[in-house]
Amino acid sequence: MRAPVTDLPIVLEDVSFSAGGVTILDRISLVLVAGSPTVLIGPNGAGKTTLLRLVMGLIAPTRGRVTWGGREQASPTHRAIVFQRPAMLRRSAAGNIRYALAAAGVPRARRAAHALALGALVGLTGLERRPARKLSGGEQQRLALARALAKEPQLLLLDEPTASLDPAATKAIEDVIRKVAASGIKVVMSTHDLGEAKRLAGEIVLVHRGRVIESGAAETFFAAPKTIEARRFIAGELLV
Amino acid sequence: MPGDVSALQLLLSGDPALLAIVRLSLIVSLSAVVFGGLIGVPFGAAVALTRFPGREAVIVILNALMGLPPVVVGLAVYLLLSRSGPLGSWGLLFTPQAMIVAQTVLIAPIIAALARQTVEDLWSEYRDELAAMDVGPLGRIATLIWDGRFSLVTALLAGFGRAAAEVGAVLIVGGNIDGFTRTMTTAIALETSKGDLPLAIGLGLVLIAIVVVVNAAAWGLRRAGERLAG
Ligand SMILES: Nc1ncnc2c1ncn2[C@@H]1O[C@H](COP(=O)(O)OP(=O)(O)O)[C@@H](O)[C@H]1O
Ligand SMILES: [Mg+2]
Numbered sequence: 001m002r003a004p005v006t007d008l009p010i011v012l013e014d015v016s017f018s019a020g021g022v023t024i025l026d027r028i029s030l031v032l033v034a035g036s037p038t039v040l041i042g043p044n045g046a047g048k049t050t051l052l053r054l055v056m057g058l059i060a061p062t063r064g065r066v067t068w069g070g071r072e073q074a075s076p077t078h079r080a081i082v083f084q085r086p087a088m089l090r091r092s093a094a095g096n097i098r099y100a101l102a103a104a105g106v107p108r109a110r111r112a113a114h115a116l117a118l119g120a121l122v123g124l125t126g127l128e129r130r131p132a133r134k135l136s137g138g139e140q141q142r143l144a145l146a147r148a149l150a151k152e153p154q155l156l157l158l159d160e161p162t163a164s165l166d167p168a169a170t171k172a173i174e175d176v177i178r179k180v181a182a183s184g185i186k187v188v189m190s191t192h193d194l195g196e197a198k199r200l201a202g203e204i205v206l207v208h209r210g211r212v213i214e215s216g217a218a219e220t221f222f223a224a225p226k227t228i229e230a231r232r233f234i235a236g237e238l239l240v
Numbered sequence: 241m242p243g244d245v246s247a248l249q250l251l252l253s254g255d256p257a258l259l260a261i262v263r264l265s266l267i268v269s270l271s272a273v274v275f276g277g278l279i280g281v282p283f284g285a286a287v288a289l290t291r292f293p294g295r296e297a298v299i300v301i302l303n304a305l306m307g308l309p310p311v312v313v314g315l316a317v318y319l320l321l322s323r324s325g326p327l328g329s330w331g332l333l334f335t336p337q338a339m340i341v342a343q344t345v346l347i348a349p350i351i352a353a354l355a356r357q358t359v360e361d362l363w364s365e366y367r368d369e370l371a372a373m374d375v376g377p378l379g380r381i382a383t384l385i386w387d388g389r390f391s392l393v394t395a396l397l398a399g400f401g402r403a404a405a406e407v408g409a410v411l412i413v414g415g416n417i418d419g420f421t422r423t424m425t426t427a428i429a430l431e432t433s434k435g436d437l438p439l440a441i442g443l444g445l446v447l448i449a450i451v452v453v454v455n456a457a458a459w460g461l462r463r464a465g466e467r468l469a470g
């Protein structure tokens with residue numbers, strides 16, 4: 001059930017994050033608004049995962065502030081995340097979804113049917129009774145998506161959802177992401193795959209060495225990149 | 241070996257003395273598992289899930305206590321419960337209750353150490369997911385214990401195996417009193433020293449059977465856990 005309060009827009013004001021004396025994110029200002037998917041691109045180690053964790057509210061900035069719909073409270077009632085390597089609870093596929101439904105406050109009587117529907121949405125029909133840990137990488141990724149959708153989020157964060165998947169599994173995930181985005185859920189995802197960014201992004205945020213180098217509408221970004229880094233990234237050169 | 245034949249006869253005829261000893265052993269060791277589990281699982285889970293100064297030391301000590309010699313535990317509990325000891329007024333020395341106390345002290349650290357490892361491994365795997373799903377502290381603990389249930393039951397079985405097989409602690413605090421505090425292991429020690437081999441062998445066979453059953457149960461649980469939960 002969607003509460004009337006909203007997490008959007010998410011505003012990062014001059015946000016830095018350091019750990020162990022290392023600055024991982026450096027004075028990032030960013031506004032995430034409702035609409036088509038925002039894709040964070042950038043090489044490995046750029047800070048994409050850390051940025052998503054901040055947006056999820058799992059970690060707090062060491063400087064600056066993050067607000068969700070103008071509020072500073074971090075309780076993730078309206079947002080969900082799929083980690084790059086999602087942990088599978090030691091339950092069946094359906095059991096994993098039911099767990100997420102329970103955590104989201106869905107009454108017990110409605111969980112079984114709801115879990116079945118979510119399983120079908122991500123294309124896991126027929127695999128409901130399999131132990132989640134016995135599913136393939138792509139199936140686990142889709143299960144994690146179903147789990148994330150269980151709380152009917154306004155915002156869905158996806159951390160490299162197709163990394164290490166083959167083309168067929170990648171397509172399956174991307175199809176679900178498109179469906180989710182079309183249903184009105186704001187998707188913010190990371191990828192280091194330029195093709196994926198082109199296929200899914202409405203808005204691009206290029207992250208490099210902990211800083212936002214360039215951001216804007218995907219069409220503009222790919223057609224007329226403003227920075228050298230963006231031009232090189234689009235040209236397929238290695239940003240290091 | 242005539243001893244074997246009479247041992248089997250004792251077993252098959254359901255010799256009351258033998259059955260009483262087996263019964264007492266099981267009651268004492270199973271009670272110790274219940275109390276050891278009630279203490280060890282929450283303690284292990286608490287150590288796994290909290291950070292406090294000296295935590296590393298607690299873990300090292302816990303792991304070291306797994307190898308605690310039963311006679312030393314027996315001695316410590318003896319001193320505690322003896323007439324002049326701090327708990328002497330309870331009058332528990334040389335009773336089955338004293339044996340339960342001693343075996344609880346013996347196996348609670350084993351259960352706690354194994355539970356700590358289980359819960360901590362699971363927690364490091366689950367923590368981000370549970371945080372993202374906004375699961376509260378109680379829900380987290382319940383999830384970790386439920387998802388770790390097969391390993392936790394294995395820890396309880398390990399505790400039971402150790403309790404059922406030990407002789408030092410129950411001998412010292414129980415006194416091996418015939419018909420009252422005599423367990424399988426203390427009876428075997430006594431009967432062997434007296435030369436009454438049939439009873440000793442009969443009890444030995446029962447003890448081996450119990451150990452085999454416990455290990456088979458642990459094995460079966462592990463397999464069931466893998467099959468059901470992956
Ligand atoms: N908790 C942490 N402590 C220290 N360094 C970290 C921590 N988390 C991430 N890092 C470092 O920060 C950098 C950015 O990491 P990450 O956000 O995972 O990048 P990306 O997801 O873009 O590959 C990396 O160099 C990583 O090693
Ligand atoms: Mg990453």
